[in-house]
Amino acid sequence: MKTVNQKAWWLVLPVVICVAFSAVLPLMTVVNYSVQDIISPTRHVFVGTEWFAAVLRDEELHGALWRQLGFSFAVLAVEIPLGIALALAMPASGWKASAVLVVVALSLLIPWNVVGTIWQIYGRADIGLLGYALTQLGFNYNYTGKPLDAWLTVLVMDVWHWTPLVALLAYAGLRSIPDAYYQAARIDGASKLAVFRYIQLPKMRGVLMIAVLLRFMDSFMIYTEPFVLTGGGPGNSTTFLSQYLTQKAVGQFDVGPAAAFSLIYFLIILLLCFVLYNWMLRVGSGETEAPHA
Amino acid sequence: MARIDLDLAHAYRPNPRRDDDYALLPLKMHFDDGGAYALLGPSGCGKTTMLNLISGLLTPSQGHVKFDGRDVTGSTPQQRNIAQVFQFPVIYDTMTVAQNLAFPLRNRRVADERIRQRVGRIAEMLELSAQLDQRAAGLAADAKQKISLGRGLVREDVSAVLFDEPLTVIDPHLKWQLRRKLKQIHQELKLTLVYVTHDQVEALTFADQVVVMTRGRTVQIGSAEELFERPSHTFVGHFIGSPGMNFLAARWDGQAVEVAGHRLRIATDAAPLAAAGEFTLGVRPEYVSLTEAGDPTALPAQVVQLQDVGTYRLLTARVGEQMLRARLDPELPASGRGDRVWLKVTGAHTCYYGRDDRLLASADQPAVEQAR
Numbered sequence A: 001m002k003t004v005n006q007k008a009w010w011l012v013l014p015v016v017i018c019v020a021f022s023a024v025l026p027l028m029t030v031v032n033y034s035v036q037d038i039i040s041p042t043r044h045v046f047v048g049t050e051w052f053a054a055v056l057r058d059e060e061l062h063g064a065l066w067r068q069l070g071f072s073f074a075v076l077a078v079e080i081p082l083g084i085a086l087a088l089a090m091p092a093s094g095w096k097a098s099a100v101l102v103v104v105a106l107s108l109l110i111p112w113n114v115v116g117t118i119w120q121i122y123g124r125a126d127i128g129l130l131g132y133a134l135t136q137l138g139f140n141y142n143y144t145g146k147p148l149d150a151w152l153t154v155l156v157m158d159v160w161h162w163t164p165l166v167a168l169l170a171y172a173g174l175r176s177i178p179d180a181y182y183q184a185a186r187i188d189g190a191s192k193l194a195v196f197r198y199i200q201l202p203k204m205r206g207v208l209m210i211a212v213l214l215r216f217m218d219s220f221m222i223y224t225e226p227f228v229l230t231g232g233g234p235g236n237s238t239t240f241l242s243q244y245l246t247q248k249a250v251g252q253f254d255v256g257p258a259a260a261f262s263l264i265y266f267l268i269i270l271l272l273c274f275v276l277y278n279w280m281l282r283v284g285s286g287e288t289e290a291p292h293a
Numbered sequence B: 001m002a003r004i005d006l007d008l009a010h011a012y013r014p015n016p017r018r019d020d021d022y023a024l025l026p027l028k029m030h031f032d033d034g035g036a037y038a039l040l041g042p043s044g045c046g047k048t049t050m051l052n053l054i055s056g057l058l059t060p061s062q063g064h065v066k067f068d069g070r071d072v073t074g075s076t077p078q079q080r081n082i083a084q085v086f087q088f089p090v091i092y093d094t095m096t097v098a099q100n101l102a103f104p105l106r107n108r109r110v111a112d113e114r115i116r117q118r119v120g121r122i123a124e125m126l127e128l129s130a131q132l133d134q135r136a137a138g139l140a141a142d143a144k145q146k147i148s149l150g151r152g153l154v155r156e157d158v159s160a161v162l163f164d165e166p167l168t169v170i171d172p173h174l175k176w177q178l179r180r181k182l183k184q185i186h187q188e189l190k191l192t193l194v195y196v197t198h199d200q201v202e203a204l205t206f207a208d209q210v211v212v213m214t215r216g217r218t219v220q221i222g223s224a225e226e227l228f229e230r231p232s233h234t235f236v237g238h239f240i241g242s243p244g245m246n247f248l249a250a251r252w253d254g255q256a257v258e259v260a261g262h263r264l265r266i267a268t269d270a271a272p273l274a275a276a277g278e279f280t281l282g283v284r285p286e287y288v289s290l291t292e293a294g295d296p297t298a299l300p301a302q303v304v305q306l307q308d309v310g311t312y313r314l315l316t317a318r319v320g321e322q323m324l325r326a327r328l329d330p331e332l333p334a335s336g337r338g339d340r341v342w343l344k345v346t347g348a349h350t351c352y353y354g355r356d357d358r359l360l361a362s363a364d365q366p367a368v369e370q371a372r
Helices: A006-034 A050-057 A059-089 A095-109 A112-122 A129-136 A147-175 A179-187 A192-203 A205-220 A224-229 A241-251 A255-284 B047-055 B097-107 B112-125 B141-153 B172-189 B200-206 B224-229 B234-239 B271-276
Strands: A036-040 A043-046 B004-010 B024-031 B036-040 B062-067 B082-085 B160-164 B193-197 B209-214 B217-222 B246-252 B257-259 B262-264 B278-283 B289-291 B298-308 B313-319 B322-328 B340-344 B351-353 B359-362
Touching (some): A050 A255, A059 A147, A112 A224, A147 A192, A147 A205, A147 A224, A179 B082, A241 A255, B004 B047, B024 B047, B036 B200, B097 B141, B112 B141, B141 B160, B172 B193, B217 B224, B234 B246, B271 B278, B271 B359, B289 B322, B298 B322, B313 B340
Parallel strands (some): B036 B193, B082 B160
Antiparallel strands (some): B004 B062, B209 B217, B278 B351, B289 B340, B313 B322
């Protein structure tokens, strides 16, 4: 017979308190706001799911969501292949490897708003090197006036800032492949492409999965860079979800709709990560590949 | 299939000066077309280096490699058309067993029909037929190593198949089976096989010719019998056999061989011994036997230990300052610790080594008995 001492629950109490203060209570506050119309600090009315319905019907939000999805997938489509290519090109050992690692990792140390400011100045046609060069080359580049230019500038900024992370992860994956695999591939007469396809890529699967998830979540929450560059403009061309949320919550002080949207935002990220993770797991294990005789 | 000629040396660091800088000291040897060879030696003796030099994974820092008289020193493994199996299984995770086996053929654009045939055949030989459509990643280590072996054997036109301790990860009972299978494949396909191992049993059962190596040097090339009966270097005597050869310091006193102050009659031409003055007497424990007191080919010794090892008894005895071991028939009456016995050490199987550890002389009549 085991003796059961219910007093042991007290030992869990510190954790419960910590988690309650740091996660549960703030989340519940948001849930609370999302079902009420706060008219003033002392007057509020219970409105049920009204804010959720309103937010889901909001055209502006739909626009922001599609822009956001487009942006996040563009980020992945550029950063993952570029990061892998970078990792493959990096030297494997010796002082060169250390030097390259440091150089590659540099951009990761720069805070978001500084990156935004760097590119904001860099892209200006009057004093920025990039803007000036493009203008002189005959491109009518202007991120404050042309939506596409602004969108592309934010994308390039993100690629510049975060591709090194993907490269470092991929590099770590590559270094963990034993030499025997490369030797066996040479004996088997495998081409460089086959080595990449059948050895390097499968062995990098784990780290690439982490890279995709990290970059996806991070880019899905992008805020600072477009805020510094154009504040979400021109028009609403770089108004992504965070931007939209901030405008609602802090700009207009519509706490109810903003809270409702926060919850929806959270669920979207959760859902997409879940789908992405399972999809990659399945692709990696090759169950989608046709059997071969 | 090809005859392989090596005339080379290899060092991993530039500008080797001392012998220690070399992974493989200058050597000259050849592997006959269709032969089964084993490279045998302790870890770090240069056997894997030699294998990688043959396959082309390494380029020798000096000298050259020839296949059928053609210089292939600068050629890649693919150009040399070599198959090589490594110590630990290498499999392509995303492929099935069949795709893994077909990979070397597919890379060489062999026709599909032919690939199917070869893969089927090899899978049957290695008893992998049932798993052909399974993904290779999920299999046990020994099945994975069988796939690696299969990839090494799937091409029939290879110059040679090289094995780098391929059975390390395999269970003992399966090891025995696979070794026999390899031998069988060798007889069927008449491929040149080179097999690296540090296990003497593996080497002696697998190969027609065993190359014994130590510290970057090949010390003897020969059949199992030659290595056993007439080791040309004390290292071979010591490394091969279980336990290894007994060595006793000896000298020529003008008329006879003297060991630990005791004169012995020998069955060998005495001239090289007389010329050397001081030398080492080597005799395998299998050829040391109990004899009556005063036998002119025997030494008086004091028993230190007598171990029963199943099919034989291992006697350890002290001769002066030196130890002597003998494999004795378990039927003989046991002698106890401290007993005085006479052990016969000179005879048809006794070898003599100079100060450079090389064979000076041995009884030249062929071995009659095989006491193993």
